[in-house]
Amino acid sequence: MPYTFCKSQQLYDRACKSIAAGVNSGIRKMEQPVPLYFDHGDGPRLWDVDGNEYIDFQIGQGALLYGHAPRGMADAIAEQARKGTHWAAQSELEIEVAERLQKMIPSAELVRFSNSATEVVLSAFRLARGHTGRKLILKFEGHYHGWADEGLVGFAPPPDKWGTEEKPTRLHPSQGVIPEVLDQFVVARWNDPAHLRQRIDEFKGQIAAIIFEPVLCNTGCMEPAPGLMQTIRELCDRDGMLMISDETITGIRFGAGCAQKHYGYSPDLTILGKAIGGGLPFAALAGKKFAFEKIINGSVIHAGTLNGNPLCLAASKWCLDYVIAKGESHPGEIIALGNQLMTGLRKLADRNKIPLRPQGPGLVFHCVMLKPGATEGIVTSYRDYVKRHDAPRWAHLRLCLLQEGVRAIERGLWFISMAHEEKDILEALQRTEKAFARHAVEWKPAA
Numbered sequence: 446m447p448y449t450f451c452k453s454q455q456l457y458d459r460a461c462k463s464i465a466a467g468v469n470s471g472i473r474k475m476e477q478p479v480p481l482y483f484d485h486g487d488g489p490r491l492w493d494v495d496g497n498e499y500i501d502f503q504i505g506q507g508a509l510l511y512g513h514a515p516r517g518m519a520d521a522i523a524e525q526a527r528k529g530t531h532w533a534a535q536s537e538l539e540i541e542v543a544e545r546l547q548k549m550i551p552s553a554e555l556v557r558f559s560n561s562a563t564e565v566v567l568s569a570f571r572l573a574r575g576h577t578g579r580k581l582i583l584k585f586e587g588h589y590h591g592w593a594d595e596g597l598v599g600f601a602p603p604p605d606k607w608g609t610e611e612k613p614t615r616l617h618p619s620q621g622v623i624p625e626v627l628d629q630f631v632v633a634r635w636n637d638p639a640h641l642r643q644r645i646d647e648f649k650g651q652i653a654a655i656i657f658e659p660v661l662c663n664t665g666c667m668e669p670a671p672g673l674m675q676t677i678r679e680l681c682d683r684d685g686m687l688m689i690s691d692e693t694i695t696g697i698r699f700g701a702g703c704a705q706k707h708y709g710y711s712p713d714l715t716i717l718g719k720a721i722g723g724g725l726p727f728a729a730l731a732g733k734k735f736a737f738e739k740i741i742n743g744s745v746i747h748a749g750t751l752n753g754n755p756l757c758l759a760a761s762k763w764c765l766d767y768v769i770a771k772g773e774s775h776p777g778e779i780i781a782l783g784n785q786l787m788t789g790l791r792k793l794a795d796r797n798k799i800p801l802r803p804q805g806p807g808l809v810f811h812c813v814m815l816k817p818g819a820t821e822g823i824v825t826s827y828r829d830y831v832k833r834h835d836a837p838r839w840a841h842l843r844l845c846l847l848q849e850g851v852r853a854i855e856r857g858l859w860f861i862s863m864a865h866e867e868k869d870i871l872e873a874l875q876r877t878e879k880a881f882a883r884h885a886v887e888w889k890p891a892a
């Protein structure tokens with residue numbers, strides 16, 4: 446029998462009376478048929494308050510690279526909690542975590558800790574502007590860099606307003622934002638090195654930094670086109686701009702050296718979040734020493750009461766040691782599992798005549814649902830995605846999956862964790878078979 450969600454519904458109704466819109470992050474409202482309430486997790490599995498058990502591929506929006514509630518991390522946090530939860534001061538732990546990051550990531554000559562990647566993005570922008578004395582940041586259409594005013598520019602422009610291919614418009618998806626924030630950005634399309642060159646030349650001498658998600662995970666899952674990273678590096682070196690790699694999702698997930706090692710480039714600044722804290726509110730700015738100069742000499746401010754919180758540091762130290770102990774087997778193991786799941790999903794989709802096209806580097810991937818008549822082939826940019834992806838149909842399929850105990854992200858993204866094993870993938874595919882069969886019968890496009 447498909448799962449039901451009565452207790453989650455009751456809690457959500459209750460929450461709406463005390464929590465604005467019932468949730469504490471806007472995106473959680475997307476969950477259909479109701480935002481779910483969870484009771485506990487273990488490895489790759491999660492149980493909600495209705496007693497439904499899920500094989501979880503949402504996995505804390507990618508933060509739980511080690512699965513739910515790893516015992517070693519719980520012990521590390523508990524031990525630290527007994528010594529102190531917050532000092533707003535220094536501890537040897539913070540040096541231990543910083544030294545690990547230095548060893549793992551070649552471009553991490555120095556680091557600074559914060560509580561969320563949203564904050565780290567803001568620090569990186571301030572540092573880049575302080576370093577260059579320039580105002581503009583170039584970012585790519587569809588890339589997400591946190592929910593602050595500056596991180597969201599150009600995230601999800603609607604087709605009627607997104608401007609020409611040559612000059613994408615700067616738009617903000619939220620009201621309440623200072624309009625001038627838009628004047629601080631130049632937007633370019635992703636995966637088109639020639640177009641990027643033109644955009645940079647148009648604003649020559651005015652751009653402080655180029656920021657990007659190395660794999661565009663927040664809209665589809667699009668790996669960088671061959672040569673794109675080299676073009677960004679070359680343009681940054683040529684014009685004195687900083688190269689900012691937002692590895693909030695890809696950092697550590699792609700192995701100790703992050704996506705920058707996997708795709709072979711060396712950024713000036715790197716945003717780290719999610720997996721370095723394993724689910725605790727922990728994030729870091731890492732980068733080359735020269736790029737940190739203004740923080741070192743005190744002319745650019747970076748601060749925070751909870752920065753370098755010992756509970757987060759204890760968790761992070763455990764996470765980094767776990768990755769170091771995995772050695773060369775990470776990320777190969779999770780890539781292989783992800784590829785197995787993508788292949789299985791595609792086979793089942795074909796069998797049920799569902800136009801589902803999983804794409805991505807395996808350890809994270811996206812299920813593109815082709816609109817009727819859409820062309821085949823890998824989706825490579827935000828505009829391409831909006832034109833070809835059938836979001837309502839994916840939402841229906843996602844609900845069928847949820848009702849059979851397979852949990853993917855509402856937007857279509859799937860994460861593999863180090864806690865997933867082959868048996869979980871096979872069981873997920875068995876459950877998927879039922880979900881796809883039901884979707885094939887029940888799905889009716891809007892008239």
Ligand SMILES: Cc1ncc(COP(=O)(O)O)c(C=O)c1O
Pocket residue numbers: 506561562563564566589590591592658663691692693694718719728
């Ligand atoms: C690429 C990227 N950058 C920044 C952020 C912001 O991270 P946080 O929600 O921890 O502030 C996210 C969050 O999903 C992200 O995916």
